[in-house]
Amino acid sequence: MAVSLGAVSHALFIAGVLAMIVAMYSGLSKCRGEVPWPWAGLANAALLLQFPLAHSALLTPRGGRLLSHLIPGLHGVTLATTTYATIASLQLLVLFIFWTPSGIVWWRAEGIALWMLTGAYAASWVLLMKAIFDAGTELQLGALGWLSLLARIKPQYPDMPTLGLFRHIRQPIYVAFALTLWTVPVWTPDQLVLAISYTAYCVLAPRLKERRFAFRYGDRFKHYRNSVPYMLPSSRAPKTLTMRNDLSIYNAVADQWWSDDVRWVRTLKNLVPGRLTWFDRHIEWPGKDVLDLGCAGGFMAEAMARRGANVTGIDPAAGAIEAARSHLQESSLDIRYDVGAGEALPYADFSFDVVVCVDVLEHVSDLNEVLAQVTRVLRPGGLFLFDTINRNTLAKLVMITLAEDILRLLPAGTHDPSMFIKPEELRIALHKAGLEPGSTVGLGPRGLTRRFDLTFGPIPMTTIIFMGIARKPHSVAASLRENVSCI
Structure with a gap:
């Protein structure tokens, strides 16, 4: 059961990420949605909102209880992280497959501009993967749940991330995600709406996350918050918060x-x-x-x-x-x-x-x-x-x-x-x-x-x-x- 759920979750994650990479690279102009206009505007708005709303709602205490009951039986709590990642992957897949394109292309990069933007787009995705890695891959990708079930142990959540990219800014995942939105080589009204909406989400949503961290980690997080900038690196921020030889x-x-x-x-x-x-x-x-x-x-x-x-x-x-x-x-x-x-x-x-x-x-x-x-x-x-x-x-x-x-x-x-x-x-x-x-x-x-x-x-x-x-x-x-x- 654990391996099967893990395989499904990770397959959906890969599919969702690939759908997002391909769809945004074309400015959402090649998505498969076919809702007639003007109803397509409402359908696209619903697709646009479902990801950030559900993504944030499931991280609340009530959302956490819901997650623990989505898998029937005794393992719902253990598999909560796997369930969360599976839902998020499905949301991305639905968004970027069923978006109905406007049919308008404002600008398409060519020549050296295409190569430069393609490189920037790829670098943004690499940065996002690095940020996920620094935050704890098992947790971020949903593997923590099914691996814990496989080992028959209680999930051991990673500590508050302060290393890697988290040494320089507190929200590198959201910053990298926002960068993927703005480095595409094709610009359409669809891509502009997506970029503006999800950039706003990337700026505002971490505030809720930091409230949870303040409650969970107390003074440790307050010290980290006071020492490391929110999203923009600062030369005044310390290079590291790690005390060595900490007995x-x-x-x-x-x-x-x-x-x-x-x-x-x-x-x-x-x-x-x-x-x-x-x-x-x-x-x-x-x-x-x-x-x-x-x-x-x-x-x-x-x-x-x-x-x-x-x-x-x-x-x-x-x-x-x-x-x-x-x-x-x-x-x-x-x-x-x-x-x-x-x-x-x-x-x-x-x-x-x-x-x-x-x-x-x-x-x-x-x-x-x-x-x-x-x-x-x-x-x-x-x-x-x-x-x-x-x-x-x-x-x-x-x-x-x-x-x-x-x-x-x-x-x-x-x-x-x-x-x-x-x-x-x-x-x-x-x-x-x-x-x-x-x-x-x-x-x-x-x-x-x-x-x-x-x-x-x-x-x-x-x-x-x-x-x-x-x-x-x-x-x-x-x-x-x-x-x-x-x-």
């Missing part, structure tokens, strides 16, 4: 950490088996005293505890620690959780056999101090198991542009690419801290779950994320003397 995200989702409702948190959970696939090769967990440095809500901590380790978890995010403690009532595991930072670990010297530190080193304010603390709390011969992100152009492209800005596998601002760490830099820092670096391996995608989430595992390439081990020698002082040349 507040962990507390923000603490109540949902173990619910599987938040996609990026599920991504963190899916990383755990991939990490342990490699870590398990280097250590026997039963009976080991293990510190999970940067444990967040406890995914790694619980996995290691199930392997028989005596686990202590520490993280600066108090909300995430509370979530980890609360989940112990369900898991019945014996894990100690503390609030604290890696730069000042509240444990005695030689407290642990293993320190595990994943998704942390690229976030800390003082890498050398964190590694010094790791060395201090490790027992002689103890292991340091870690992963982090390599610093290079490809890693920035994948982890920032792709994972945060486009696919939204992580919240925008999770990472600061300037804090990524090259393997050789980390090797030098480990030596300096008195640890003996060992082997490294890449960590990357290996498959998909039924919910279309990525699964992970060891990979040969260390260009993006790499895992590694280091050992505390039985004599730290000796190790420091041996490795001083590496510093």
Whole structure:
């Protein structure tokens, strides 16, 4: 059912967009409507009004309730976005097929003017597709509904768009749509009426959308509205509103950490088996005293505890620690959780056999101090198991542009690419801290779950994320003397 509805919805979307592109390119002079004049004027007016009126009405609370009941049965709410996109596509298809042309052509571009306007028209459509992409393709194209039904999950709506074109203006979709209306190479009375009417809609309709955003996002949207212009870019607008290395995200989702409702948190959970696939090769967990440095809500901590380790978890995010403690009532595991930072670990010297530190080193304010603390709390011969992100152009492209800005596998601002760490830099820092670096391996995608989430595992390439081990020698002082040349 889900795939069939998705196929119908996307087929209608493609048909509606193609009908609009072709019809406007000819100034609506080749549409198929055959209503006799003067009744054609009324028919065209009805066609013109049905799209903006229904499009806006279905976004109201009452319209949303109507959408949820258009699909009979239990799945109406889940499929609401798919239903909305299907209706909008049908409206466009009806408008641009059944419009009755006036038969009057005022001007038709020729020669270089035709080429220039055709290029501008195509660029406007590319800009519109880019704006839709930046706003969240799954939502805008209606795929969110049927994909959620297919995965048997509640739809996870994308966050308020602030990236891509939304960095420069608040309404890039409406601006791009308006541009398609005015860059056509054929001008007729029909096209002029369409352009004026729908440009007015593009200017006014977003006001209603912004009321909904103000209600939904509160101060976040007010800050965005005050910082980014409505439709015309301004040189005074900030280049970006994204705060990098934003660690507040962990507390923000603490109540949902173990619910599987938040996609990026599920991504963190899916990383755990991939990490342990490699870590398990280097250590026997039963009976080991293990510190999970940067444990967040406890995914790694619980996995290691199930392997028989005596686990202590520490993280600066108090909300995430509370979530980890609360989940112990369900898991019945014996894990100690503390609030604290890696730069000042509240444990005695030689407290642990293993320190595990994943998704942390690229976030800390003082890498050398964190590694010094790791060395201090490790027992002689103890292991340091870690992963982090390599610093290079490809890693920035994948982890920032792709994972945060486009696919939204992580919240925008999770990472600061300037804090990524090259393997050789980390090797030098480990030596300096008195640890003996060992082997490294890449960590990357290996498959998909039924919910279309990525699964992970060891990979040969260390260009993006790499895992590694280091050992505390039985004599730290000796190790420091041996490795001083590496510093």
